Amino acid sequence: MNKTDKIFIAGHRGLAGTSLVKTLRAAGYDNLLLRTHAELELEDQAAVDRFFAAEKPAYVVLAAAKVGGIKYNNTYPADFIRANLYITANVLESSRKHGVKRLVYFGSACMYPKVCPQPMKEEHLMTGVMEPTSVAYSTAKLAGAVMCQAYNRQHGTQFLPVIPATLYGPGDNFNPEQSHVLPALLRRAHEARLAGAPALKIWGSGNPRREFLYIDDLASAVLFLLQKDGYTETTNIGAGGDLSIRELAETVCRVTGYQGRLEFDASQPDGTMCKLLDPSRLDALGWKAKTPLLEGLAATYKYFLDTCAGK
Numbered sequence: 053m054n055k056t057d058k059i060f061i062a063g064h065r066g067l068a069g070t071s072l073v074k075t076l077r078a079a080g081y082d083n084l085l086l087r088t089h090a091e092l093e094l095e096d097q098a099a100v101d102r103f104f105a106a107e108k109p110a111y112v113v114l115a116a117a118k119v120g121g122i123k124y125n126n127t128y129p130a131d132f133i134r135a136n137l138y139i140t141a142n143v144l145e146s147s148r149k150h151g152v153k154r155l156v157y158f159g160s161a162c163m164y165p166k167v168c169p170q171p172m173k174e175e176h177l178m179t180g181v182m183e184p185t186s187v188a189y190s191t192a193k194l195a196g197a198v199m200c201q202a203y204n205r206q207h208g209t210q211f212l213p214v215i216p217a218t219l220y221g222p223g224d225n226f227n228p229e230q231s232h233v234l235p236a237l238l239r240r241a242h243e244a245r246l247a248g249a250p251a252l253k254i255w256g257s258g259n260p261r262r263e264f265l266y267i268d269d270l271a272s273a274v275l276f277l278l279q280k281d282g283y284t285e286t287t288n289i290g291a292g293g294d295l296s297i298r299e300l301a302e303t304v305c306r307v308t309g310y311q312g313r314l315e316f317d318a319s320q321p322d323g324t325m326c327k328l329l330d331p332s333r334l335d336a337l338g339w340k341a342k343t344p345l346l347e348g349l350a351a352t353y354k355y356f357l358d359t360c361a362g363k
């Protein structure tokens with residue numbers, strides 16, 4: 053990969069995309085193609101094809117997606133599956149048609165079965181039923197990974213599906229209606245501290261275990277994989293460990309300074325009980341995550357205080 057090659061980052065304003073832009077520029081890759089949603093509607097096949105025909109990117113990172121937490125996924129399943137299928141199909145087909153050298157596609161850990169051996173290996177995909185609260189989104193992301201490999205077999209492309217652990221970091225979505233568990237907990241613990249609330253109420257039992265990957269680690273892994281010419285195996289990008297939601301909440305309280313008690317509402321859904329990725333495939337290539345959770349949480353909370361607190 054040459055420093056002068058055009059690199060299209062679809063979803064450059066999102067959590068992953070923002071960090072990827074920063075990481076690529078720091079590494080000397082300045083010829084980045086960046087388009088906002090208003091400038092390029094990825095669900096519009098004709099618009100996507102016009103863009104690829106005009107700009108002819110050499111590399112593509114497909115980080116754009118319609119995403120949200122359990123409640124948002126469960127409420128708008130048709131929106132999630134439609135948008136994500138359109139985005140993926142349009143970008144992959146235009147990448148093939150216009151000779152993209154290499155593409156990295158972002159899957160999701162929710163593609164794995166709800167009940168899955170731990171840690172989850174890439175070969176466990178499609179061996180069981182997925183978590184029902186996010187099955188529309190999960191199905192769309194899984195279809196994208198299958199599509200990448202189908203294009204590779206039929207057309208000789210180099211489309212690489214990656215499966216990141218749940219991402220977090222500066223730039224995260226703290227909207228109470230849309231956010232994932234980690235930014236939601238950060239916001240609610242912060243507000244509970246300011247209000248002097250005696251208890252922080254949390255959905256579920258607190259027993260599910262989750263893995264969280266800091267966005268700068270993801271960006272580092274993507275840059276590493278973009279340079280691995282010829283490698284197209286579906287690949288987990290994990291942090292190398294997990295913790296329970298209870299342990300996460302305790303860590304969040306430590307970071308935000310909230311000193312009240314935790315109250316878990318077991319009447320609310322837990323989702324999948326364990327979601328730990330096996331990072332062996334990427335480890336063997338020579339890459340490992342570096343950011344400890346406490347350090348990443350502190351940076352994320354600082355971002356929240358600087359940009360979102362009081363809004």
